[in-house]
Amino acid sequence: MTRKTSVNEIFKQSLAVFRWELRRSITPLVVYAVIAVFFIASLSSLALSPDTYDAREAAAVIFQSSSSVLVFILSTVFTIIFTLRSFGYLHNKRKADMFAPLPVKSYTLFFSKTASAFLLSVIPALFFLGIIILVSALMGHPDPGGIASLLVKIPLGAAACISFYGLIAICCGTSVNTVLTFLAICFAYPIAAKLVKNTIESFYYGITWGLYNDSFLLKALNPLAAYDGINVIYWLLFIAACIALSAVLIPRRKAERAQSHYAFRLPCYAVELLMTFILGMVLGLTMGGANLFGSAYPGFVFGFLLGGTAAFVICHLILFRGFGKMIKSLIYAGGLTALTFILMGVCCLTCNSFTSFVPEPGDVQSAGLISYNWDFTDEYGLKPSPSLIRDSAGDFTDKKDIDNIIKAHKSMAQLTRDGKLSKRFNGVLSRSLVSAISALINYDQSFSVAYKLNDGRIVTRYYENSYILSGAFTGGDSAYTDPYHYIESIKETPTYAKKYSFVASLNPEDIDRITLFAETETYITAAYELEGENAQRVLAAFRDDYFRVGEVSGVREISLILQGDDKRSENTRGDTAIYSIISNISNINSFNYNRHEYTINSSYTETIKVLKELGILNSNGKANPDSKYVYNYNSYIYDYDDEAYH
C-alpha cells in the first residue's frame, strides 16, 4: 500500500528541490552575471561614444547584435553546465544514496531537476536580453527584431535539449554515455533524414518536397535545431513527448543502474539503427552509382549490406558491450534494411516516369511558372513553397503562355530523360555535397511549374539550379539556358508582374529615393533624384504601369553604359527617350542596400504623366536638363558599377 501524495506536497517538494539547485548554482550564476554585465556594459559604452547620428545608429545595431549573440552563447554554455549537474544524480551511486532516500517521489525529483535546469538556464538569458532591449531603447533604437526572436529561441531550444537530454539520462547509466548518446542522435538523425530527402529529390527530380528544407522531419530528433526558433509547434510536441516518456520510465528506473552503461536500451537501438542506415546508404549509393554488378540496384543492395553490417556490428559491440541482445537488434536492423530495399526498389522502378512526365498542351486547363532569382531571397521576396507552386497552377489560361510554360518544363525534362539510374544514385551523394556549398545560391535561377489538368489534377515541379550544377544528369549550364527564354517571356507578362515580381511584394515606404536616368541611344543625357512625397508619386504611377503592362526590356546592365557599348541601343525599341528608373532601397536596420533597375517606355503612360508634372520631362516627353531634380550622375554610376562588381 502506498499513500497518495497531495498536489500541495508535490509542489512543496518541487520548490524545495529547486531551492536546493538554486543554492548550488549561485557560483556559476555569479560567473554568468559578471561576464554578461562586463560585455554589455563595454559594448553599450562603445555604442554611445560616436559623435554622428549615423555612426551611433550603426554602433547601436552592433551593440544589439553582438550583445545578444553573447547572451545566446552564455545561455548555451550554462544550459550545458546546469543540465549536466541536474541529472548527475542518475549516474552516480553515491548521489543516488543521497537523493533516492529523500521523501520525494522519483518523478517529482526528476521533473523538479528538469525544471531547475531549464529555469536556471533561461531566466538569466531573458533577464539580460531584457537589459539589452532597454539599453537599445535608451539609445533611441528600440528595434529589437533579432533580440525578440531570441526570447523564443532560447527557451524553446533549452527546453527541447534539456527534456531530450533528461530522457536519455534516464536511459543511460553514466553521464559520459548520456552526452555521447545525445550527440550521436543529434548528429546522426539529420544526416539520415537528409539522405532520405536527397534520395527522393534525386530519383524524383522536380518533386516539390525538396522545398521543405526547414521541415521538422529533417531535424525531428535533433533538439539543437529548436534553437532555430522555427517549427515551434513541433518542438512543443517534442518536449511534451520527452516529458511523457520520462514520466513513464523514471519510476521504472533502477537506482543500481547508476554507473552501469545503460538502464534502458532505447537510445542504443536508436543509435544502432541510425548508424546502420547512414553507413549502409553511403556505401550502397556509392556502389549503386558505380554499377558494381553491371546494374545500379544490385550494387546498392550489396553496398548497403556491407556498410550496414559493419556499422551494426561495431555499434552493437560498443553499445551492448558484446553480442548480448543481438537477436532483438538484428530484428530491428533487418526490418530497416528490408524496408530500405523495398523503397529503393520502388524508386528505381517509378522515377523515370515521374521525371520525364510533361503534360500535353491539350490536357492543360491552366498553368503557372515562377522563377526564383535573387529578388526572392531578400526580405521582400517570396520563398518557393509547395503551396505557392500549387496555387500558381491557375495563373495562366492563355494558350501562348501555357505553351511557353510547357516548353520550359520540357527542356528541363529532357535533361533527365536520358539520365541513367546509376546517375540518380550518384546524385544523392553529390546533391548532399552541393547543397552545402550552394546555400548562398539557394534559389538562384530555380523555377517551378504547375499545371491544372483537364481532369482536375494539379501537377507541380520544382527545378533547382544547384541540382543541375551537381551534374546528376547529362545537362549543365548550357542545357539550362534553353528554358530560360520561355521563362523570361512568362516573367514579362502583367500577370507575373502583379503576383510574383519584386515590385508586387515591395512596401512603398521602404523606398527612400528614386533615381532616373534619361537615355538616348548612345548615352545618358541626364540624371534625376527624387525623395519623399515626389518619389512616392513616381513609384505609385510606376507600379500601376508595371502591373498593367508588365516588365519591358531595356538597358539593364550599367556596365554597358560605362563602356559606351552600342548594344544598349539595340534594346531601345526605337523610342525617342527611354527612361530608366533605379529604385534605391536603403534598409538601414539590416544594412541591406539593394537597387532594382527597371526600364520605362512609352507604354508607361501614368509614369510619364507624373514625370511631366514634376518637370523632369518636357511636354514633348524629352528629358528636361533644367529640372530642379537634376544631379551629377557620374559619381553615382561609378558607385553602382563598384557595387555591381563586388
Next chain:
Amino acid sequence: MIQITNATKAFDATTAVDGMTLSVADGTVLGLVGSNGGGKSTLLRMLAGVYRADSGELTIDGESIFDNPAVKGQCFFVPDFPFFYNSGTLQNTAALYRDVYPNWSDEAFAHYCGVFPIDPKQKIINMSKGMQRQAALILALSTQPRYLFLDEIFDGLDPVIRLTLKRILIERVSDLGMTVIIASHNLRELEDLCERICLMHQGRLVVEHDVFELKSEFRKVQIGFGQIPEGNIFEGINIVNLWQNGNVFNLTIKGGEEDFMPRLQALNPAFVSALPLTLEEVFVSELGGIGYDPQNLGQ
C-alpha cells in the same frame, strides 16, 4: 514495525538478498552482520527506498517503502560513504533536508552541531572520513527519524565519538521509540548497542537472535587431562568447534553450562573452565557451521 517478507534483490547474475524475511519491532536496535557481499548494505538500501525489491515486500507500519514519500519521511539512511557536493556545508545541505523532511528540527540540528565537533560552515568535502560521517549523523538525527538505517557507521569514528553516538542512539531508542538498524563488521560495537542480531551470508538470513541469548547459547571451554580417556570422550555434548593441543582441548559448545559441565567433570579432567563467547566468536562459529571459515577460504 518494519516487515520484510521474502524480499529478493539481484544485480544481473548476483543475488544480493535472497528471500529474506524479517520483522523488526519499533523501539529496537537491530545489528546486521555477515560476510562481505552478504547483502547487508543492499538490504539497508531496500529499506531506505534506494533499491526496489525484485520480489517480496518491505513495509513500515504496513505501507510499502519504495517511492513512498510519506514513509520515507520517517526514515533516514546513512550510507557507508555519505555523499556531499563539493560546495556542500552542513548548513547549506541542511537547507534541503529542512525542506523535505517533515520532522526536521532546527533545535535538534543546533543541538547536535554542538555535540559533534563540526563547523556547520565548513565544506564537508574537505573534512576527514570520520568527520564526514559525523556530519551525516547530525543531518540524520536532525530529521528526527523514526527509523534510522546506518551502514558501517562506526568506521572512522574515534572512540569518544563512537561512545557519544551509542549514547545518543540509546537515548533516542529508549525515550522516543526510534528503531535503528545498523550494518557493521564491528561486532564489538554492536555487542554493546544491539538487542538483536541478524547474521547474513550470501543474501540469506543465517540466524536472527537476541544478542544476550546468542552469546549465552555458546560457551568457550578449555579442558586438560593428565591422561586422555579412551574412546569418544565428548559424546552427547553439542560441540560446534574443537581444537586439540596435546592433552588440552579447546571447545566451542552450544548449550548451557548446567548441561555439559557435569559430563565434562565426569571425565576427571586436570582442569576445566567455561567462558561466554564474544559476538565475534559466535559470528565466526556460526559462519563456520555453514562452511564459511578461514580453513575453507584457504582452500
